[in-house]
Amino acid sequence: MIDLKLLEKDFENIAKRLKAKGVKEEDLKNIKILFEEKKELKTLLENYQAKRNSLSKNIGLLMREGKKEEAEKIKIQVNEIKEKIEELNEKLKKIEEELDLKALSIPNLPDEDVPVGKDENDNVEIKRVGEIPKFDFEVKSHDEIGEELNWLDFKAGVKLAKSRFTVLKSEAARIERALINFFLDHNRSYGFEEVYVPFLVNSETMTATGQLPKFKDDLFKIEDEDLYLIPTAEVPLTNLFRDEIISDLNEPVKLTAYTPCFRKEAGSYGKDTKGIIRQHQFDKVELVAITKPEDSDKMFEEMVECASNALEKLELPYRQLMLCTGDLGFSAAKTIDLEVWIPSQNKYREISSVSNTRDFQARRGKIRYKEGKKNRLTHTLNGSSLAVGRTLVAIMENYQTKDGKVKIPSVLQKYM
RNA sequence: GGAGAGAUGGCUGAGUGGUCGAAAGCGGCGGCCUUGAAAGCCGUUGAGCUCGCAAGGGCUCCCAGGGUUCGAAUCCCUGUCUCUCCGCCA
Numbered sequence: 122m123i124d125l126k127l128l129e130k131d132f133e134n135i136a137k138r139l140k141a142k143g144v145k146e147e148d149l150k151n152i153k154i155l156f157e158e159k160k161e162l163k164t165l166l167e168n169y170q171a172k173r174n175s176l177s178k179n180i181g182l183l184m185r186e187g188k189k190e191e192a193e194k195i196k197i198q199v200n201e202i203k204e205k206i207e208e209l210n211e212k213l214k215k216i217e218e219e220l221d222l223k224a225l226s227i228p229n230l231p232d233e234d235v236p237v238g239k240d241e242n243d244n245v246e247i248k249r250v251g252e253i254p255k256f257d258f259e260v261k262s263h264d265e266i267g268e269e270l271n272w273l274d275f276k277a278g279v280k281l282a283k284s285r286f287t288v289l290k291s292e293a294a295r296i297e298r299a300l301i302n303f304f305l306d307h308n309r310s311y312g313f314e315e316v317y318v319p320f321l322v323n324s325e326t327m328t329a330t331g332q333l334p335k336f337k338d339d340l341f342k343i344e345d346e347d348l349y350l351i352p353t354a355e356v357p358l359t360n361l362f363r364d365e366i367i368s369d370l371n372e373p374v375k376l377t378a379y380t381p382c383f384r385k386e387a388g389s390y391g392k393d394t395k396g397i398i399r400q401h402q403f404d405k406v407e408l409v410a411i412t413k414p415e416d417s418d419k420m421f422e423e424m425v426e427c428a429s430n431a432l433e434k435l436e437l438p439y440r441q442l443m444l445c446t447g448d449l450g451f452s453a454a455k456t457i458d459l460e461v462w463i464p465s466q467n468k469y470r471e472i473s474s475v476s477n478t479r480d481f482q483a484r485r486g487k488i489r490y491k492e493g494k495k496n497r498l499t500h501t502l503n504g505s506s507l508a509v510g511r512t513l514v515a516i517m518e519n520y521q522t523k524d525g526k527v528k529i530p531s532v533l534q535k536y537m
Numbered sequence: 538g539g540a541g542a543g544a545u546g547g548c549u550g551a552g553u554g555g556u557c558g559a560a561a562g563c564g565g566c567g568g569c570c571u572u573g574a575a576a577g578c579c580g581u582u583g584a585g586c587u588c589g590c591a592a593g594g595g596c597u598c599c600c601a602g603g604g605u606u607c608g609a610a611u612c613c614c615u616g617u618c619u620c621u622c623c624g625c626c627a
Contacts, residue, residue: 164587167596174596177608181555184607192607199607347617366584368547368565487585496584 122484123227125156135230141237141446142228152227155220162216166209173202225328226335229481231446232455238445244458245445250429251438253462254519261525262465263517264396267293269525272517273397284394285386285401293513296529297404299536300509301379304406304431308506311427313377313408318357320380321348326360329486331452331478341383341401350383354407355503362411362499363486370490370499373412373420377506380405397510398470404509410502411488414480417500421477425457428473428506434532437515438462440469454479459507461515472511475504 128135132153136146176199183192236245267273272293278286289297305315324347327333332340332352341350351357358376367374382405393399408427410420425441432439444456453476460469480498482488489496520528529537 160587163596167587170597171595173607178555180607184555196607203607366547489584494582 122224122481123230125224128153129156138230142231142449143447144227152220152223155216159213159216159220162209162213166206166213169202169206173199173206222334228451229454229478231449235449235455236443236445239447241448243445244448245443247441247443249440250433253438254464258523260464261521262396263514266517266521266527285399287397287400295537296513296516297509299533300512301404301406302536303533304506305377305379307431308377308406308408308427313375316358316376316378318354318378318380320351322351322357323347326356329363330356330359330482332356338387339385341385351380352384353382353405354378354380355409358407358409359482359501359503360486362488365488366496367490370413373410373416376409378407396514398514400510405505406507406509408504408506411499413490414500417477417502420502421475424475424502424504428459428475428504431507432459432461435530437519450476452478452481454481462519463515464518472515473505473507477502
């Protein structure tokens with residue numbers, strides 16, 4: 122959630138920065154007004170409550186002394202105040218509800234150094250790593266290879282579930298599993314603790330990390346239960362610390378987990394319909410870190426480095442992109458995407474996304490740490506390391522041979 | 538799915554209508570003692586919002602939401618969750 126106090130104090134600046142992320146100034150103005158109204162009402166209400174409390178205390182004392190008549194008089198007074206309190210309370214509740222819903226739907230403030238831009242075309246390339254492979258034969262796409270080798274069974278996926286579900290067979294299934302193990306080990310070597318988490322979480326959890334209330338249409342929900350399938354391990358991992366006060370955060374919390382991820386992919390109907398680039402269910406190994414505010418920039422670098430290095434070990438060509446304001450996700454203040462080379466498409470495609478959300482999720486989830494006597498909000502970061510399905514795609518395409526087979530990257534061999 | 542019990546501060550746990558934001562113990566922090574440590578002793582130690590330069594003050598929070606009452610952690614209703622036993626089951 123954005124910092125409402127900051128919004129109140131520094132409206133022009135915040136509005137300007139959020140405009141780059143597509144937020145209307147009018148909406149912010151609205152929130153600011155609601156926030157001020159809420160504060161005013163609350164002060165008024167609290168005054169009445171204070172009065173009620175002290176009068177009630179007096180009644181108690183008088184009753185004990187046996188002064189019934191005096192007590193009765195005060196009761197009448199209190200009853201008047203009570204009506205007032207009820208009225209104000211109702212008003213306040215309405216305003217708070219509205220404010221909450223609106224404030225929770227405002228995206229995070231982009232960092233000052235994030236390039237301003239409209240969409241993915243304005244993202245800024247930071248660097249390219251690795252040689253783009255040259256083939257002396259016509260390259261095939263991973264879905265062609267997958268069908269020829271009987272590694273990818275698209276029909277079976279549709280039969281069992283629906284489109285955008287795929288069954289992996291034989292070597293593909295084994296590479297998938299090898300990749301998960303390789304990534305987890307790789308991340309552990311960077312000091313991330315391996316965790317295994319639930320794949321279903323409740324709405325409170327989804328709200329803290331920003332999926333709810335605004336993006337409920339992207340989530341699979343369990344019928345008649347307050348449970349959703351996770352769209353990324355970022356959600357359970359970050360929420361491990363929801364409503365917690367971390368007593369010592371001198372060393373950042375660093376976690377990694379493998380989970381499948383489930384996304385409805387609403388609104389991407391035409392895109393990537395072939396192959397397994399965009400699926401309703403895909404595997405991912407995720408990194409999450411929780412740091413003091415002053416440590417999050419360093420951690421961000423470390424996570425980008427960790428994910429990048431995994432690609433380098435796999436000897437897959439990739440590039441790093443700094444996302445522009447318009448392409449930044451809802452919760453992110455800053456994001457670097459890693460894109461891997463996909464020969465059949467002749468372009469780089471996203472395979473990892475590392476984000477610093479600053480205190481945006483921490484504020485929603487009340488993730489705090491002790492700094493002396495004070496409790497301060499942490500920063501939270503997340504990044505894929507890596508998207509497993511897309512890594513499989515990259516391997517199938519970049520490692521394909523003339524005779525229609527696929528070589529196994531050397532780092533993976535011990536995992537197979 | 539059936540039956541029962543319960544939900545209180547970092548943890549254990551007392552509290553059944555007023556002086557309770559809450560006993561006590563543990564843990565944490567500070568100090569004394571000690572060459573150092575342990576033990577012991579003394580003190581301190583919930584969160585959020587808000588007013589104030591500060592000292593300090595006010596409000597809210599004892600699972601959640603309603604209700605009774607001048608006043609609710611405490612009484613009533615509803616919901617959620619947890620635990621135990623039985624059933625089912627990887």
